[in-house]
Each structure stands twice: as C-alpha cells, then as structure tokens.
Amino acid sequence: MSSNLVIVESPAKARTIEKLLGKDFSVVSSFGHIRDLSKKNLGINIDKGFTPEYEVPAEKQKVVAALKKAVSGSNEVWIASDEDREGEAIAWHLSVVLGLDPEKTKRIVFHEITKEAISNAIMHPRQVDMNLVNAQQARRILDRLVGFEISPVLWKKVQPSLSAGRVQSVAVRLLVEREREIIGFKPESSFRVTASFRTQQSNQETNLDIINAEAGKRFRSEKEALAFLEVCKEAIFQVAGISVKPGTKSPAPPFTTSTLQQEAYRKLGFSVAQTMSVAQRLYEAGKITYMRTDSTNLSKLALSLAHKEIVKEFGEEYSKTRQYKTRTRGAQEAHEAIRPTYPDKHEITGTQQEKRLYDLIWKRTIASQMADAVIEKTTINIDASGSETKFTATGEVIKFDGFLRVYSESTDNENGSEDEKTLIPRVSQGDELWYESVTATEKFTTPPPRYNEASLVRKLEELGIGRPSTYAPTISTIQNRGYVVREDRPGEKREIRIHVLQKGRIKPSAKTEMAGREKAKLFPKDIGMIVNDFLAENFSEIIDYHFTADLEKKFDDIADGKLSWNRMLEEFYSGFHPTVEESLTKREKKTGERILGSHPETGEQVSVKMGRYGPIVQIGEGNGEKKPKYASLLKTQLIETITLEEALHLFSLPRQVGEFRGKEIVAGIGRFGPFVRHDGKFYSLKKGIDDPYTVTTERAIELICEKEESDKQKVISDLGEYKVLNGRYGPYISSGKENYKIPKGTDPASLTSADCERIIEESKSKKKKK
C-alpha cells in the first residue's frame, strides 16, 4: 500500500504523474469540481450572508466514494489541483468532503509535468488559500444569483425555458448588435483602378516583367473613373521613385484554447466543439499538453526540446528561443500553452482529424521558437503625365524565411482582397513604362463581418468574458436556446461595372459577384433579439461589456484579502435584486411586436410578433367579430426587417395546386421546409429546384410517384404487425413507433414474425440492464 496520495483534476494527468513519482505515491483524479450549489433551488441562503448550500451531485457520488476510499488507505494526502481560483476551490471542497484537516492538508502546485517540477512542488507544500477560495465562491454565487433570478423573469415575460447569464447574454448581445449594424449598412460604390505596366526590357513572350500597380486614389463615380482612363490613354508613365525598406516578421505565440479554436476554424474548418473534442483525444493519448488553457507560456523543457528539434531540422540560424507574455485579460495561467508533448514527433498516428490538428499544433509551437523572417519591401511610385494621381506598386521579397518555413498565421480577411506580394522587376528612377492594361473596377464597401463561432470566442476573450473550459459550451448554449443559428447564406447577386483600357481603347464590361454570401456564420434569431432588448431595458448592468472585467477586479481584491466576499455580494445584490423586482411589475409580455401597416384590400392591421411556436404575421387585431389570420415567418426572415409586402406574400400558402387520383394536392412550408401534401401524406420539395409558390401539378405528381417508388424499395418484408425496413443505418424492424436493430449475421429478408418478436424482447431487456 502506498502511503502518499496525490489528487489532481484530470485522470490523464494522474496517469502521467504516477509514472513520474514512483511506487511511494499513488495518484488519483477528482474529475474537476466535486461539489456545487444545490441544483433544486437557488442554493444560497441570502438572509444569512449569502451562505452557499453545497451538495455532491449524483454523477459525482461515485468519484467521491472512490476518493474517500483512497484517502483512508493513505498516510499523507497532497492536493495538486490547478493553481488558479477554481483549482483552489476544488482543493478546499476536497478537503471538506473527504474530511481532511485543512491545517494539515498539503496543497501543492506545479505548472509543468516534469519530475523536477513535481518533486520541487512536493518539497514546498502550503495550505489552502481561503482568500482565493472565497474569491471563487463569490464568483460562483454571483453567477447563480444572476442566472437564477433573471431566467425566471424571462419565463414570465418572454417565453418558457429561456435563460440569461453573465456570459451567454453578452455573447448574444454582441451578435445582435453586429446584426443590426449589418442591417443598417448602406454599401457605397467607388472605382478602384489597377494597371499592369511593361518596362523597356520586358519580354513580350512571358509576363515575368510585368509591374502590377494600383492608382493612389479611388474614384467616387463611374464618370470620374472613365475620365481618368481617358487621361491614361494618352499619358506617359514614368518611374518617379523607388524605395526599398527592410523589415522583419515575427511568429505568433503558441496556442491557447481560443487561438487554437480560431486557427482550426480558419485552416481546417472545425467548429469550436469539434476542435475541443479532437484535442481532448490527443491529450488523453499523451500527444499534446492540456487543451484548456489561457497561457502562451512554454515550459523550460518544451523550450529546450523545440530548440533541439529546430537546430536538427533547419539549422542553428533558424532557432530563436522566445518566452511569450500572456496578454489576455483575466488570464489565470494554471497550465502551459497547448503544445506537442514530444516536439520531435512531427506526425502522429490517428484519425485524419487528429493528424491535422496535431500538425497545426506542432507547426505553431515550433514556429514560435524560430527566428524572425527577414523581408524587403519595395515600393515604386509611377507618375502618369496629365494627372495628379500616381500609381503605386509594392513587392515583397523574403530574404530569410525564418519561421515562415513552417507556419504562417491566417487572417480573418474574407473579402478575398488578399494582397499578392510579388517580386518587382528591376527598374530605375526615370524609366519609362508602357501600360498593358488599365482597369477600373467597381468596389462596394462591406459591412462589418458577421461573427463565426471562433471569432465570437476571440471577442469574448478580448472582453475577459468566459474561460477556456466554457467557450465551446457557451457557443452551444446560445444555439440550443434558439437565440442564434449557425448557417450558410447564399447572398445576393450584384452587378459590378468594369472598364478596361487596352491598346488605346476603353471597353466596358461587367461581372456579377455574390454580396453577403456567408458560410457557417452565427445569425441572431428573433427570440435572441427580443431577449437581448428585454435585458438591455431591465438589466443593462449585467450585459454591459465591462461588467465581468469590473467584477474580476473585485474578485482579485477578495483573493488579496482586501475585501470580504459577503460584503461584495451584499453590495452587488442590493443593487441587482430591485431591478429583478422592478422588471416583474411591468404588466406586458415582450413579443417584439411591430405594426407593418394595413392590408391594401381590407384595411385590416398587419403586424408581426413572436407567437408560442415562433414568429408570426397577423392580419386583423382580433378585437372585433372577425378572427385574425396567422402565418409563420420563413426561417430567413426576421421580425425586425420583414416588410408589409413580404408579410402578405406569406398568406399565399398553403396553396391548392391541383388534383391527383381524385384527391387535392396542397403546397406549403412546414417545420422541415417546403412540401406538397396529398392524401394525408407529405412530400418534401427539392431544395433549390422547387418552389411551393409556383410548383405545378405535374411536378407535384412526379415527386409523389418518386417517393412511392423509393418507399417500396425501403420495405424488405411486411409482416403485418412488424415491418422489416432498410434505413440509414442498415436494415431494422419497425413495430408501431419503435424501431429495433437487427443483430449482425441475420438475414433480414428471412425473418419471421416470431423472429422479430424475439429480437425486440432481447433488445428491450438489454436496455433495462443499462
């Protein structure tokens, strides 16, 4: 029996440390927090100085039992939870729940998992820091107060099952405000003029000596742009000046949770949840260090391993050891940056996703320890006789690639205006140039970009809101509540006017581009906007962008022993709670109702609002004899932006299309999109091909027959009570509304009723066991 017990938070960490410590130590894990505020009620006794009511949740009972057993078999217990506010609280909860004497409990911390660091920690144990614990309790209680007092107000005043919180509500606010900026944005057009020039030495056969330049100003109108092209037609072009400037580029720091999520989104197209789950597998396999971190720090060991690897692979001149300072607000730095555990492993075995994410982490880590790239930037100014406007060509030459050999960070620039930095042909001041072409292209200003999951995480981190362990869950929560959706939008076609000057002639042409095309972006929905407005009216303090940052200062004061946590909560609550009471006194429900106008034929009022099952348009006020008429909004429409015309158009569905086999065909739009209905059955319309407003009888019949045909193939055998069917996951038995899997090695076609009954019984008893 080992006499020393070490408790850490993560089981993967426990396994690693156990190997390092040897047989005198056994290492177990708490799997994070083991206690939390009571779930049944508020869990806080407000009248008694905000005393928390803690309990071990059901899913943690087993862990706690195992920990108790391990403690009883040990002489000495070392609590090695993370060195941050939450970690300190975990240490305290452990000592209380496990009945350890706080005076004697040995609290140790280490930031890297090496024998040296851990032995060092064991030599210097301390006690649990109650000030830090109290800062955590204040944080925990405040979040509970905010979430559990505001959410019920939403249930009463807006809709059931909604939620509000210090973090999620700010995330929604960011999205709503950005959406409104985009809605209110008016694109302006101007003309950008670019030119390609030949030098005297230019080889007519190749394009190697072409100089690509841009005019120094944008032209506000087509007329001005054309006038400039006219000038260019007759102009003499001359190199007015050349400047060559040396410069350097430095690598980005190693990954934190948030930067990993951003880069994996941009370079690999992973959602933030996907990134975290792949990283979790890499971590558990010992391939990378911990993936929930806000630190860019690398351990000494990592620095030396990276150095060795870089020298071996690229040579000494490529190495530059760097320590990065974490600049993120509120960072607690309990862990290292995310890095490969063994930097000499360039590749790993695993799934394609694991390989790609590992590759990204490896490159970023190695690059962060490499030399700056040395570049040379050349700028050439070109005069055009007869005009004040000059052309400028810029080129960049990499003199020494340094870290660029391994990794370059991507940007969020999605307008496709990627500046191609190319080599510039050698020219001298005074050289004459000849245009090959001069092109005036219409450019539209673009609204601020919509957030995607990763850029929202970055913004939250910038505001100091949320933690590495909660970024992905927060993004999921705001989608699960229906506040926002992640989706693609095709955008709208837009004509771009172009004029090209070539060989002394100016020719107009045009191009179409897709404006506002979006991929995997976060769009606020009506309910998100309504809740946001409700919170802004009633709880502006909570969704203020500085709220969390200001709180953090107070938590720091508590941690430093300068402020009592009860007093801090008292102060907050005495201001906050009255706003809750106040919000409940307002009689009306918040529905986001807008009156669009009156019906052109009947004069009845047309309005939009949030109904029980989603946003609806209403004709008539429902106060007279006549019942109002209702129609649901389309998924892409918002209460805030729908027009009277669009609203009225919604009433043209459901529409009678025609008749087939003596029964009528009706077209409409339901929860699962456009459909036609015939004889009580529904048939989906094909996306991008059919339109419920215009679909013909012939097309509808075609769809019905197609479906009947494919349904026939679905049935393997029909045994009356049971049906054997082909499904997405292979053959299965359907009985009433329940489906059952067919065991491997059975021929689905030969099953009898008795066989089916047996299979169903077996799968039912299996379920019970679980």
Place this chain on the structure above:
DNA sequence: CAGTGAGCGAGCTTCCGCTTGACTT
C-alpha cells in the same frame, strides 16, 4: 415529422466553470 396562435393551471425550465464519458436511432 410537415398544423398549431382561446384560456387556465400544474409542473418544468435556468447560471458558470472544473472534469470525462455514454450515446446509436
């Protein structure tokens, strides 16, 4: 699975931050 929007009332929903598994139609 694809419509529903009268009103009442019982019972339910909800926060943030630590950690992993259990899911299969």
